[in-house]
Amino acid sequence: MLRYAIKRVGSLAISLIVASLVIFACIEVIPGDPASFMLGINAQPDTVAALREELGLNASLGARYLSWVTGMLSGDFGTSYTYRSPVAEIIGDRLWISLPLALIALGLTVLIAFPVGILAATKRGSWADMSVMGATQLGIAIPNFWFAMLMVLLFAINLRWFSAGGFPGWENPLAALKALTLPAIALALPQASILARVMRSALLDTLSEDYIRTCRAKGLTQRQALWRHALRNAMIPVLTIIGLQFSFLLAGAIIIENVFYLPGLGRLVFQAISQRDLIMVESVVFLLVFAVIMVNFAVDLAYAWVDPRLRGRA
Amino acid sequence: MTRWILGTVAATALLTGAAIAKTDVTIGLQLEPPHLDPTSAAAGAIDQVLYSNVFEGLMRFASDGSVINGLAEEWDISEDGKTYTFKLHGGVKFHDGTDLDSADVKFSLDRARAEDSVNAQKALFANIARVEAVDPLTVKVTLTAPQGNFLFNMAWGDAVIVAPESIDDIKIKPIGTGAFKFDDWKQGDSITLVKNASYWGDAAKLDKATFKFISEPTAAFGAMMAEDVDAFYSYPAPENLAQFEADPRFTVLAGNTEGETILAMNNKQAPFDNKLVREAVSHAIDRQAIIDGAMFGYGTPIGSHFAPHNPAYIDLTGNSDYDPEKAKALLAEAGMADGFKTTLKLPPPSYARRGGEIIAAQLRAVGIETEISNLEWAQWLEQAFRGKDFGLTIVSHTEPMDIGIYARPDYYFQYDNADLQKLMADFDVEADGAKRTEMLQQAQTIISEDYVNAYLFQLALTTVVNAKLQGIWADAPTQAIDLTAVSWSE
Numbered sequence: 001m002l003r004y005a006i007k008r009v010g011s012l013a014i015s016l017i018v019a020s021l022v023i024f025a026c027i028e029v030i031p032g033d034p035a036s037f038m039l040g041i042n043a044q045p046d047t048v049a050a051l052r053e054e055l056g057l058n059a060s061l062g063a064r065y066l067s068w069v070t071g072m073l074s075g076d077f078g079t080s081y082t083y084r085s086p087v088a089e090i091i092g093d094r095l096w097i098s099l100p101l102a103l104i105a106l107g108l109t110v111l112i113a114f115p116v117g118i119l120a121a122t123k124r125g126s127w128a129d130m131s132v133m134g135a136t137q138l139g140i141a142i143p144n145f146w147f148a149m150l151m152v153l154l155f156a157i158n159l160r161w162f163s164a165g166g167f168p169g170w171e172n173p174l175a176a177l178k179a180l181t182l183p184a185i186a187l188a189l190p191q192a193s194i195l196a197r198v199m200r201s202a203l204l205d206t207l208s209e210d211y212i213r214t215c216r217a218k219g220l221t222q223r224q225a226l227w228r229h230a231l232r233n234a235m236i237p238v239l240t241i242i243g244l245q246f247s248f249l250l251a252g253a254i255i256i257e258n259v260f261y262l263p264g265l266g267r268l269v270f271q272a273i274s275q276r277d278l279i280m281v282e283s284v285v286f287l288l289v290f291a292v293i294m295v296n297f298a299v300d301l302a303y304a305w306v307d308p309r310l311r312g313r314a
Numbered sequence: 315m316t317r318w319i320l321g322t323v324a325a326t327a328l329l330t331g332a333a334i335a336k337t338d339v340t341i342g343l344q345l346e347p348p349h350l351d352p353t354s355a356a357a358g359a360i361d362q363v364l365y366s367n368v369f370e371g372l373m374r375f376a377s378d379g380s381v382i383n384g385l386a387e388e389w390d391i392s393e394d395g396k397t398y399t400f401k402l403h404g405g406v407k408f409h410d411g412t413d414l415d416s417a418d419v420k421f422s423l424d425r426a427r428a429e430d431s432v433n434a435q436k437a438l439f440a441n442i443a444r445v446e447a448v449d450p451l452t453v454k455v456t457l458t459a460p461q462g463n464f465l466f467n468m469a470w471g472d473a474v475i476v477a478p479e480s481i482d483d484i485k486i487k488p489i490g491t492g493a494f495k496f497d498d499w500k501q502g503d504s505i506t507l508v509k510n511a512s513y514w515g516d517a518a519k520l521d522k523a524t525f526k527f528i529s530e531p532t533a534a535f536g537a538m539m540a541e542d543v544d545a546f547y548s549y550p551a552p553e554n555l556a557q558f559e560a561d562p563r564f565t566v567l568a569g570n571t572e573g574e575t576i577l578a579m580n581n582k583q584a585p586f587d588n589k590l591v592r593e594a595v596s597h598a599i600d601r602q603a604i605i606d607g608a609m610f611g612y613g614t615p616i617g618s619h620f621a622p623h624n625p626a627y628i629d630l631t632g633n634s635d636y637d638p639e640k641a642k643a644l645l646a647e648a649g650m651a652d653g654f655k656t657t658l659k660l661p662p663p664s665y666a667r668r669g670g671e672i673i674a675a676q677l678r679a680v681g682i683e684t685e686i687s688n689l690e691w692a693q694w695l696e697q698a699f700r701g702k703d704f705g706l707t708i709v710s711h712t713e714p715m716d717i718g719i720y721a722r723p724d725y726y727f728q729y730d731n732a733d734l735q736k737l738m739a740d741f742d743v744e745a746d747g748a749k750r751t752e753m754l755q756q757a758q759t760i761i762s763e764d765y766v767n768a769y770l771f772q773l774a775l776t777t778v779v780n781a782k783l784q785g786i787w788a789d790a791p792t793q794a795i796d797l798t799a800v801s802w803s804e
Binding site for chain 2: 030031032033034036037038039040041042043044046047050051053054082083084085090093094149152153156157160163164165166167169258259260261262263264267268271273274275276
């Protein structure tokens with residue numbers, strides 16, 4: 001297990017170095033100057049030059065890359081061009097919304113998908129299975145932003161149970177959780193539909209394996225065979241999908257964050273791109289890449305945990 | 315269950331009861347300020363939140379765009395028009411408790427015009443030769459030449475008075491002299507201001523004001539409908555306005571802005587260096603179709619680069635009335651009977667994106683093919699504005715009284731006319747009101763008859779407000795949401 005983990009850490013480090021280079025190169029070549037953006041169309045050229053100097057935009061590309069990467073190693077992500085406050089602080093604030101939102105959405109996803117998927121697999125061909133298949137088909141097909149708008153129409157505008165959006169801050173945890181409820185449902189529904197279908201087909205595969213028949217033959221009930229043997233073996237594809245989904249929920253909530261005007265990471269990076277706050281974009285993207293890589297790393301470890309055969313094969 | 319329902323009803327009754335005595339307001343805004351220093355960025359959102367509310371200048375804009383006293387109680391202009399002596403209000407305190415005095419004014423003006431200044435409107439201060447603090451409440455500003463616009467310039471958000479002791483943190487903790495104090499900024503979400511109890515002038519009627527940032531038009535609709543916000547300034551989805559108008563809970567304010575929306579032509583690039591071609595483009599365009607199609611009917615047609623609500627405005631739309639046949643004839647006269655191909659570069663606002671499609675169709679009807687490219691603002695600034703790499707582009711020029719840009723030959727549309735440059739230079743030093751008006755009218759006529767750009771319409775400002783909220787400005791003489799006179803009716 002340890003050797004397996006060490007090898008994974010090595011490939012993790014290489015991925016991060018390559019990612020930082022690619023991100024920096026891609027973002028620096030985007031045309032557009034942060035200083036001219038901030039000063040608008042009436043500014044004089046000497047003012048723009050003064051601001052470029054102040055922002056440190058006149059340093060060479062190599063020097064800026066090095067200072068960015070070495071800064072990050074010591075936890076200093078630099079200073080945002082537009083907000084003029086430390087990037088790490090701003091990202092930290094936004095993470096307090098994006099991370100809980102992703103976790104709640106993932107929790108909901110799992111809570112919905114597991115029972116539904118297991119039910120559909122065990123009652124294969126029944127009306128329950130059919131309706132699960134139909135409902136999940138619909139859940140995948142409906143765009144989540146549209147579903148979000150429908151929820152706003154119903155719960156915020158007509159019933160007035162929820163605000164249409166916004167985030168009150170964590171000082172009042174109940175209000176904060178309430179503000180994240182509709183966005184989390186909007187995010188979770190399509191993901192739960194996907195996961196339920198994966199769960200169902202993975203379970204069906206394992207349930208038809210010989211060892212399940214052997215289990216039944218030695219006297220286990222259908223239910224015991226499912227819980228003790230089939231479920232654990234069906235987890236590999238399910239874990240893979242959960243890993244991908246968590247990364248997606250963390251990085252891909254841009255649209256939902258806009259629909260509910262939540263000040264999360266997605267909106268931050270969206271704004272930063274249009275304002276050419278390059279250092280902010282680089283840092284957020286790098287952080288997201290880091291998160292995705294870490295999640296995959298965790299999933300790899302989880303594989304090894306559910307399937308001991310993988311530990312030796314690293 | 316019954317008890318629960320009763321409880322809810324009681325709570326709802328309490329909430330409704332509280333709403334009547336409401337002393338706070340939540341304003342929706344599409345864009346968030348990047349930081350909170352109005353003197354070092356062009357972003358309109360900074361002024362929208364802070365101008366007049368938190369920061370004040372020597373002068374200020376009233377809701378009709380006229381320039382009135384701000385921190386200056388009175389002023390005196392010397393015979394030669396070169397020296398302005400401002401007498402400051404006594405007893406004015408910054409929000410951190412320090413006194414406002416002439417040294418703060420000197421600091422603010424000197425900072426804005428310094429060599430390394432990053433003031434986005436540095437030109438406002440270009441004419442200042444010297445600022446002196448005569449005594450604690452008297453400031454003397456000496457100009458290099460008389461300047462008729464000087465008091466107007468001092469009313470801009472870029473010319474507000476800041477204190478040297480709070481300047482280091484101004485971008486996150488703005489300290490001004492206004493009727494509201496900055497309270498909190500939840501970045502990405504909202505900015506809160508609270509009433510300044512020791513304000514020197516008429517106290518604000520509200521105790522608290524929150525600006526909430528909602529960029530998505532559908533989210534703006536939801537927030538307004540759910541009454542999460544009490545007003546949405548510059549409401550971004552004009553297609554819903556009819557619905558708000560029909561709803562008794564809301565009022566739609568349709569006002570003017572200083573935004574002249576133009577189809578800019580690159581005057582130094584062929585074929586737009588030919589006046590006949592520019593004239594042809596101007597006649598090929600049906601302004602009303604653009605206002606109806608792109609702006610849902612909101613907007614006033616203009617025939618020059620000047621705001622219709624300004625007293626010096628003259629209606630010159632007749633110079634470029636919609637006449638496709640004439641446009642074709644003019645193109646033929648210019649030797650381009652078969653038309654030509656050019657680029658049309660569109661920045662993100664809907665006036666440009668939606669208007670651009672309509673303009674492209676109208677130009678195609680007279681034989682001009684356009685290749686549309688949709689650009690982000692940063693790209694637009696780089697390519698079209700700084701690089702001058704465009705044939706046509708659509709922009710709304712939102713600064714007040716900005717006809718002076720036509721006297722800058724290196725400005726992006728590259729219009730170079732010595733007569734107009736002289737006129738604007740004379741205008742700068744003219745102090746006589748009647749003569750100034752006449753000069754402005756001359757300038758409007760010159761650029762209209764030269765067909766420098768195709769002038770489309772004055773951008774409208776549509777603000778959706780709760781019907782019980784009073785005192786929100788309908789017009790935008792500057793980018794400000796002045797809340798000092800806003801209150802709730804019974």
